[in-house]
Amino acid sequence: MSRYRLIDGAGLIFLAIVLALAVLVPASNLWLAPDSALHIPDYLVPLLGKYLAFALLALALDLVWGYCGILSLGHGAFFALGGYAMGMYLMRQIGSRGVYGNLVLPDFMVFLNWQELPWFWLGFDHFWFACLVAIAVPGLLAFGFGWLAFRSRVTGVYLSIITQAMTFALMLAFFRNDMGFGGNNGLTDFKEIVGYPLQWAETRAALFAATAVALALGYLLARWVVTSKLGKVVVAVRDAESRTRFIGYRVENYKLVVFTLSAMIAGVAGALYVPQVGIINPSEFAPANSIEAVIWVAVGGRGTLVGAALGAVIVNAGKTWFTGALPSLWLFALGGLFVATTLLIPKGVVGAVTDILGIRRKSELPAAPGVVAPKTAPAEPAQ
Amino acid sequence: MLSGLVRLIAFAAFCAALVAGPACADAIDDALSGFTTDKYDDTDKALQGLVATAAPNGLAVIEALAAGRLLFDPESKTVLYKDASGALKLAKTGEPAPAELAGKPLKTVRVNNRLRRAVDAAGGAFELRSPDAAKRAAAARAVFKTRESTALPAIDHALADEKDAAAKKALEQARAAIILGKADAPEAERAAAAATVASVADPDALAALRTLPADTPVSVKAAAEKGVAAIERWATVANVIQNLVYGMSLGSVLLLAAIGLAITFGVMGVINMAHGEMVMIGAYATFLTQSLIGAYLPALNSASLVIAIPVAFLVAGAVGALIERTVIRFLYGRPLETLLATWGVSLILQQAVRSVFGPSNRTVQTPEWLQGSIEILGVSLTWNRIAIILFALAVFFALQLLLRRTSLGLQVRAVTQNRRMAGSMGIRTPRVDAMTFGLGSGVAGIAGVALSQIDNVSPNLGQNYIIDSFLVVVFGGVGNLWGTLVGALSIGVANKLLEPFAGAVLGKIILLIAIILFIQKKPRGLFALKGRAVEA
Numbered sequence: 046m047s048r049y050r051l052i053d054g055a056g057l058i059f060l061a062i063v064l065a066l067a068v069l070v071p072a073s074n075l076w077l078a079p080d081s082a083l084h085i086p087d088y089l090v091p092l093l094g095k096y097l098a099f100a101l102l103a104l105a106l107d108l109v110w111g112y113c114g115i116l117s118l119g120h121g122a123f124f125a126l127g128g129y130a131m132g133m134y135l136m137r138q139i140g141s142r143g144v145y146g147n148l149v150l151p152d153f154m155v156f157l158n159w160q161e162l163p164w165f166w167l168g169f170d171h172f173w174f175a176c177l178v179a180i181a182v183p184g185l186l187a188f189g190f191g192w193l194a195f196r197s198r199v200t201g202v203y204l205s206i207i208t209q210a211m212t213f214a215l216m217l218a219f220f221r222n223d224m225g226f227g228g229n230n231g232l233t234d235f236k237e238i239v240g241y242p243l244q245w246a247e248t249r250a251a252l253f254a255a256t257a258v259a260l261a262l263g264y265l266l267a268r269w270v271v272t273s274k275l276g277k278v279v280v281a282v283r284d285a286e287s288r289t290r291f292i293g294y295r296v297e298n299y300k301l302v303v304f305t306l307s308a309m310i311a312g313v314a315g316a317l318y319v320p321q322v323g324i325i326n327p328s329e330f331a332p333a334n335s336i337e338a339v340i341w342v343a344v345g346g347r348g349t350l351v352g353a354a355l356g357a358v359i360v361n362a363g364k365t366w367f368t369g370a371l372p373s374l375w376l377f378a379l380g381g382l383f384v385a386t387t388l389l390i391p392k393g394v395v396g397a398v399t400d401i402l403g404i405r406r407k408s409e410l411p412a413a414p415g416v417v418a419p420k421t422a423p424a425e426p427a428q
Numbered sequence: 429m430l431s432g433l434v435r436l437i438a439f440a441a442f443c444a445a446l447v448a449g450p451a452c453a454d455a456i457d458d459a460l461s462g463f464t465t466d467k468y469d470d471t472d473k474a475l476q477g478l479v480a481t482a483a484p485n486g487l488a489v490i491e492a493l494a495a496g497r498l499l500f501d502p503e504s505k506t507v508l509y510k511d512a513s514g515a516l517k518l519a520k521t522g523e524p525a526p527a528e529l530a531g532k533p534l535k536t537v538r539v540n541n542r543l544r545r546a547v548d549a550a551g552g553a554f555e556l557r558s559p560d561a562a563k564r565a566a567a568a569r570a571v572f573k574t575r576e577s578t579a580l581p582a583i584d585h586a587l588a589d590e591k592d593a594a595a596k597k598a599l600e601q602a603r604a605a606i607i608l609g610k611a612d613a614p615e616a617e618r619a620a621a622a623a624t625v626a627s628v629a630d631p632d633a634l635a636a637l638r639t640l641p642a643d644t645p646v647s648v649k650a651a652a653e654k655g656v657a658a659i660e661r662w663a664t665v666a667n668v669i670q671n672l673v674y675g676m677s678l679g680s681v682l683l684l685a686a687i688g689l690a691i692t693f694g695v696m697g698v699i700n701m702a703h704g705e706m707v708m709i710g711a712y713a714t715f716l717t718q719s720l721i722g723a724y725l726p727a728l729n730s731a732s733l734v735i736a737i738p739v740a741f742l743v744a745g746a747v748g749a750l751i752e753r754t755v756i757r758f759l760y761g762r763p764l765e766t767l768l769a770t771w772g773v774s775l776i777l778q779q780a781v782r783s784v785f786g787p788s789n790r791t792v793q794t795p796e797w798l799q800g801s802i803e804i805l806g807v808s809l810t811w812n813r814i815a816i817i818l819f820a821l822a823v824f825f826a827l828q829l830l831l832r833r834t835s836l837g838l839q840v841r842a843v844t845q846n847r848r849m850a851g852s853m854g855i856r857t858p859r860v861d862a863m864t865f866g867l868g869s870g871v872a873g874i875a876g877v878a879l880s881q882i883d884n885v886s887p888n889l890g891q892n893y894i895i896d897s898f899l900v901v902v903f904g905g906v907g908n909l910w911g912t913l914v915g916a917l918s919i920g921v922a923n924k925l926l927e928p929f930a931g932a933v934l935g936k937i938i939l940l941i942a943i944i945l946f947i948q949k950k951p952r953g954l955f956a957l958k959g960r961a962v963e964a
Binding site for chain 2: 209217332380383
């Protein structure tokens with residue numbers, strides 16, 4: 046009955062690594078001497094934190110794509126919305142230290158000649174409120190979007206395209222100055238979070254640790270969902286939606302729950318991302334970002350959760366290295382990765398490693414469709 | 429201000445001359461003698477004298493003066509001019525100059541800027557009596573614009589003799605514009621004039637109707653207001669027409685970009701995220717074709733855009749077929765994986781083009797026959813917009829013909845409807861796949877030729893169209909080219925109709941949301957294919 050086990054072997058290793066990172070990286074950065082071989086320099090801590098925030102986003106995406114078969118090309122939107130919620134809190138924390146020294150209004154509003162704070166900025170001086178919004182707004186958007194889409198049975202490619210249209214529309218909206226979110230400059234120049242300056246190494250180490258813990262909790266939550274009875278129905282929806290419907294399940298409700306939950310996790314990832322990179326702007330909504338997040342999942346291994354997180358870290362570390370060393374080759378590498386992953390290792394790194402090691406454990410959830418083609422899958426395209 | 433004043437004086441003099449009857453020869457001689465003193469003031473007076481006497485050859489003299497071809501013999505004080513062909517003629521009569529004058533050292537009558545204005549005004553007065561009806565009409569229109577009341581006698585005089593319908597109409601309108609503002613004209617006549625002016629319906633008419641003095645009688649004012657309202661109503665209609673045409677133009681751009689996708693995505697079910705890059709490759713093929721023709725076959729320069737069409741089709745089609753054979757064919761039946769793989773291909777193609785051609789924009793020349801614009805019903809349309817609308821429709825119908833009337837089209841449709849059955853009937857489905865994908869990509873390449881005329885040719889060109897293209901295809905209904913046509917045109921028109929109210933960006937956002945909601949309502953698009961498949 047290992048299928049119902051909350052934490053399997055891979056999960057245990059994953060949790061151990063993430064939690065170890067949560068302790069060791071801040072410790073190494075703060076307490077080891079700078080000349081020590083194991084010392085992690087200051088610039089690396091937020092960078093690693095960024096990878097982990099992306100890993101959490103990949104985890105959220107894997108939950109809907111890997112287990113529910115919904116290829117969302119708009120998860121970057123939920124991520125960015127979470128980021129904007131946190132960014133708005135950080136903007137309010139600047140207070141009178143902005144360029145214009147206005148106690149209430151952020152700089153860009155003074156610049157645009159706004160007289161008072163718009164209603165949707167109210168409450169963002171409280172940290173708890175920002176955290177709540179970072180989870181609630183992506184959740185509500187996903188709920189509304191999914192409620193419409195799943196009930197009218199928009200599936201597969203059509204859903205992918207309209208999620209892409211959604212994030213595109215949001216990007217255009219946030220680019221507008223009169224939306225009140227800083228236009229194309231976005232929100233930046235943050236000073237402090239819950240009273241601690243963002244420049245401090247301690248603050249950054251704490252943010253890193255928080256991100257690692259969030260990743261671990263996100264994993265546990267996702268794992269709990271996919272190992273529960275709910276998760277089994279969700280996998281059934283992925284593999285044979287009509288059959289599941291005919292058996293009597295309200296497919297759209299299951300999809301909606303998973304989609305909304307996934308969006309909320311993505312929102313948390315965004316909220317953790319912003320204070321570490323120090324900026325949020327509308328280009329985070331760009332459809333290309335969402336598609337890139339999908340490739341993280343595909344590289345790591347779709348439908349494995351651990352693989353998704355691993356893929357996010359691998360691809361982003363690769364991106365950091367390439368854009369530094371061989372900037373003109375990065376897009377070739379990324380493009381090649383897309384092609385090679387889908388053609389050569391459809392199960393991703395985790396799947397490939399499992400295959401090589403010859404581990405055929407029953408504890409694994411059924412593989413993604415296409416990898417082991419389900420019998421109902423139409424052999425011909427475009428039915 | 430000065431030019432208006434000069435014009436006024438010239439008109440006044442001219443009118444006086446007309447009223448006085450045929451000019452006597454002495455007066456013309458007097459006037460012409462002013463040109464022979466080599467002083468600007470005298471030249472000015474001579475000009476006015478010329479207008480005042482309404483000299484029969486006056487227009488030729490004034491034109492010669494403007495062109496610096498008016499000469500005089502300082503000795504005999506004879507004024508001469510060279511006509512456009514260079515023949516020396518007498519200013520007074522326009523007869524060829526006697527041979528003995530040709531040999532003499534002739535001096536040119538000089539003009540300065542102040543005089544040039546006077547020359548223009550004098551020319552305008554003469555043009556009302558020009559033998560060319562189009563010139564008379566143009567002069568009348570100039571009067572309509574200035575509404576100089578002093579020109580009234582000249583207009584009346586010209587009206588009496590006018591035979592040409594268009595020139596007569598212009599003269600009547602000019603007369604109405606003057607009467608409308610003339611305080612001592614009968615009230616009824618002024619009100620009627622207001623209606624005549626309103627019928628012109630241009631900004632000058634609007635200005636004439638709006639700038640009536642405060643003491644204007646009520647009936648005239650009412651008529652003027654009615655005219656203004658009529659003009660404004662027409663302006664609203666014209667605005668809607670303009671938006672419709674612009675929307676059609678945008679829609680045809682969308683149609684061009686999406687129609688190749690309607691084949692690869694709609695017919696084959698392949699989600700080709702590299703579709704935009706096929707458009708981009710087509711645009712670069714156009715750029716290369718034009719550069720090569722410019723370098724080696726300059727004689728064909730004006731036709732380079734036409735030559736680029738098959739080139740772009742073949743290049744983009746070949747790249748497309750290559751992608752199909754190397755990547756996509758392994759992914760049939762796995763649409764979401766295709767999406768990722770082709771996205772990767774699109775990144776590679778973008779970077780490849782950036783590496784070869786550089787990141788900056790390339791310029792594709794617009795051939796002369798596509799430059800300029802025409803005005804239809806007060807709506808200005810550039811030729812290249814019109815050409816794109818026609819071109820998009822031509823491509824659409826050619827493709828429709830190909831799919832309906834050729835054996836390749838038959839095979840494509842057969843494979844689309846039932847791959848295994850088609851294979852059993854002896855159709856080589858892999859070959860049809862490659863051909864179809866090549867066809868869709870080639871059509872995208874053709875779109876690139878058209879888009880090179882209205883957009884920047886840069887490696888990112890395709891990115892701007894990919895989302896729109898997918899929305900067009902999904903909105904119109906996958907697998908249906910007519911749906912793509914209707915979808916593209918309606919999205920284009922809706923976008924342009926929204927723009928005046930919401931602004932470009934917000935309009936686009938509203939449209940995106942509307943399409944998302946529409947797809948909820950009709951998940952298979954406007955024209956859904958009917959079939960028995962439970963899942964697609």
